[in-house]
Amino acid sequence: MTSHAGRHFLQIPGPTNIPDQVLRAISAPTIDHRGPEFAALTHELLAGLQPVFGTSGPVVIFPGSGTGAWEAALVNTLSTGDRVLCAETGHFAALWQRMAVDLGLYVDVIPGDWRHGAAPEAIAERLAADTVRTIKAVCVVHNETSTGVTSRVAEIRRAIDATGHPALLLVDTVSSLGSIDYRHDEWGVDVTVAGSQKGLMLPPGLGFNAVSAKALAVSRTARLRRSYWDWQPVIEANRHGHFPYTPATNLLYGLAEALRMLRTEGLPEVFARHARHAEATRKAVQGWGLDVLCADEREYSSSLTAVLVPEGQDADKVREIILERFDMSLGAGLGRLAGRIFRIGHLGHFNDLALTGTLAGVQMGLQLAGVRIDPSGLTAALDILREPHG
Structure with a gap:
């Protein structure tokens, strides 16, 4: 290790x-x-x-x-x-x-x-x-x-x-x-x-x-x-x-x-924070040119985002590279989704900089795994995160 x-x-x-x-x-x-x-x-x-x-x-x-x-x-x-x-x-x-x-x-x-x-x-x-x-x-x-x-x-x-x-x-x-x-x-x-x-x-x-x-x-x-x-x-x-x-x-x-x-934070503020982080994550995924698994925007999760990797790519290999190189654990695809997706958790005790680090690690890991992506994905997420909120 x-x-x-x-x-x-x-x-x-x-x-x-x-x-x-x-x-x-x-x-x-x-x-x-x-x-x-x-x-x-x-x-x-x-x-x-x-x-x-x-x-x-x-x-x-x-x-x-x-x-x-x-x-x-x-x-x-x-x-x-x-x-x-x-x-x-x-x-x-x-x-x-x-x-x-x-x-x-x-x-x-x-x-x-x-x-x-x-x-x-x-x-x-x-x-x-x-x-x-x-x-x-x-x-x-x-x-x-x-x-x-x-x-x-x-x-x-x-x-x-x-x-x-x-x-x-x-x-x-x-x-x-x-x-x-x-x-x-x-x-x-x-x-x-x-x-x-x-x-x-x-x-x-x-x-x-x-x-x-x-x-x-x-x-x-x-x-x-x-x-x-x-x-x-x-x-x-x-x-x-x-x-x-x-x-x-x-x-x-x-x-x-x-x-x-x-x-102390207030439940409405907690929910808004999670929704904002979820939106930034989806913007990154879409900016990379990848697909979010959820197919109906009314049903997007504020807790996590599941990312489909392109045909011929192994999502578990992406996760393995990210863990080895950047010491970050991402969720695996389960059941029929094994190897097809990885899951980014953005829930709980979490803030803007933690999400920024997470998405930067995912972007670098995708590139190291040979997944062809547009590197502007991270910038798209940052555009959401730099907007004032509260």
Whole structure:
């Protein structure tokens, strides 16, 4: 391995770079998770998470990954043999579908080309055809981390409502929460799934479910087996500031600091910063003469940009050169996109100069890999970044 000076550029779309102040918070001494100091922390965290999810309802925190939070969303709301409707928008949407099958659910899939988000019209068509109401939930990934495509959740909610169908709406926000505008209550989402390691600027290790009143009521009669992932004991223990298991105490310290940082900057400003960095990245890609994977500009992601390499080129070779020469990690193409794309993460604790360095490294790496590009791509990004903002 080559030795590099300076900090490694971690430009995958999660886990993201962790702010120094969050790292310092995590390093504090562990306290008694049954004591009054911890109870106060729990109440502070639960109140602080609500505006990030856009909800006034409960947010359940699990020690676990986003995948665990997927499972919690399913097992608390469904019973063996129930049907769920899933939009296949990318690798992670497909993994969630596979989990549903493994749990004993019947999965109806709306296939996709991985360049578009979930189509509200297609979801409405499937639900309208379900006249006997056998579909119990619709599963959508808000921001598909494998493709850089964002589904239009508010439009999907309106499409569901137009059919009069009672299906629950379950939404994965693992790579959008805290980076892209999201409104659990306003958009009528029943369960929102999230993880700690992306827009919340933490290490992996915490999973979240924001839960609607409708989903909470359904959970009392749902019959999929659950124990660790059961919402009810967590919500009950949270009333007193505690958890029914040993919580990830030091990650919760970090979460408190991350929430403070988001409040200080202001969520609208956080979302605007991410959108601006995403626009600058796309300008660079287009300036290089390459294609952004997302094919609908309404669905561009503010968290990451997936870049298609030309035919005959290997995206993984580009990534390998960039890692070796410039000590920067980019996201790989997953599933059917392996070798065809690389992904630039621009979410979390990130600023203009960090993006400038990232795009300069990508441009040099593309040139070293023999990909024919127009070097004015970086200049196009800088034209966006030098404009005043705020």
